[in-house]
Amino acid sequence: MRWLLTFLLGVVVGAAGLFAWLRQMPSDTGTGTAVAQHTGALPAPPPIHNLDGQLPPAPTVLPDLTELDLPLRPAALDQVASPAAAPSLPAGKLLVPVDGMPLAQIHDTYDQPRGTERHHEALDIMAPKGTKVIAAADGKVAKLFTSKPGGLTVYQFDPSEKYAYYYAHLDRYADGLKEGADIKRGELIGYVGVTGNSDPNAPHLHFAVFELTPEKQWWKGTPVNPYPLLAN
Numbered sequence: 577m578r579w580l581l582t583f584l585l586g587v588v589v590g591a592a593g594l595f596a597w598l599r600q601m602p603s604d605t606g607t608g609t610a611v612a613q614h615t616g617a618l619p620a621p622p623p624i625h626n627l628d629g630q631l632p633p634a635p636t637v638l639p640d641l642t643e644l645d646l647p648l649r650p651a652a653l654d655q656v657a658s659p660a661a662a663p664s665l666p667a668g669k670l671l672v673p674v675d676g677m678p679l680a681q682i683h684d685t686y687d688q689p690r691g692t693e694r695h696h697e698a699l700d701i702m703a704p705k706g707t708k709v710i711a712a713a714d715g716k717v718a719k720l721f722t723s724k725p726g727g728l729t730v731y732q733f734d735p736s737e738k739y740a741y742y743y744a745h746l747d748r749y750a751d752g753l754k755e756g757a758d759i760k761r762g763e764l765i766g767y768v769g770v771t772g773n774s775d776p777n778a779p780h781l782h783f784a785v786f787e788l789t790p791e792k793q794w795w796k797g798t799p800v801n802p803y804p805l806l807a808n
């Protein structure tokens with residue numbers, strides 16, 4: 577009997593001890609596995625470290641892209657777009673201002689050099705002397721002017737008075753054309769000639785478009801290439 581009690585006590589104590597041990601185990605193994613995970617991860621760190629070691633080059637590349645490239649681009653765009661306020665464009669298409677002239681026969685001579693410093697900044701529309709010159713768009717006759725280079729010229733403002741159309745080397749004006757008169761797209765304003773600084777053997781209309789300054793002075797503005805704006 578005493579033997580049995582001793583045995584049972586032993587079992588109980590043993591079980592209690594085992595239980596206590598098991599209770600401790602989880603926490604031990606818990607931290608143990610945690611540590612194991614850390615240490616298990618530690619072998620990994622070399623690769624991770626290698627990745628980190630590889631990443632630094634990447635960050636040094638990325639800042640190059642984000643900090644150098646991106647700020648530079650807007651700045652570069654600003655420099656192209658904003659200084660001197662690049663001209664906007666008149667709304668709608670401009671009529672080819674020489675009567676019956678197909679668009680296909682007009683060449684873009686806007687960027688042709690004139691001397692060493694200047695560019696043409698206009699179109700020369702070749703046509704026989706006396707061909708009708710018509711308004712490229714609705715607007716108002718701002719100035720009828722005779723100049724040495726342009727000869728007989730018409731300056732027309734568009735209705736918003738934001739743009740001016742310039743017709744030069746005219747042989748003569750349309751009958752009754754007056755400064756301040758409203759004219760419609762396609763309306764006769766004059767005839768092709770060789771007045772001003774123009775080759776008598778190559779009659780043409782010199783046609784220019786420019787964006788007026790806020791002062792709206794007929795002789796002053798920022799040139800716009802009319803070529804892409806033309807339609808028949």
Ligand SMILES: [Zn+2]
Pocket residue numbers: 696698699700781782783
């Ligand atoms: Zn010209």
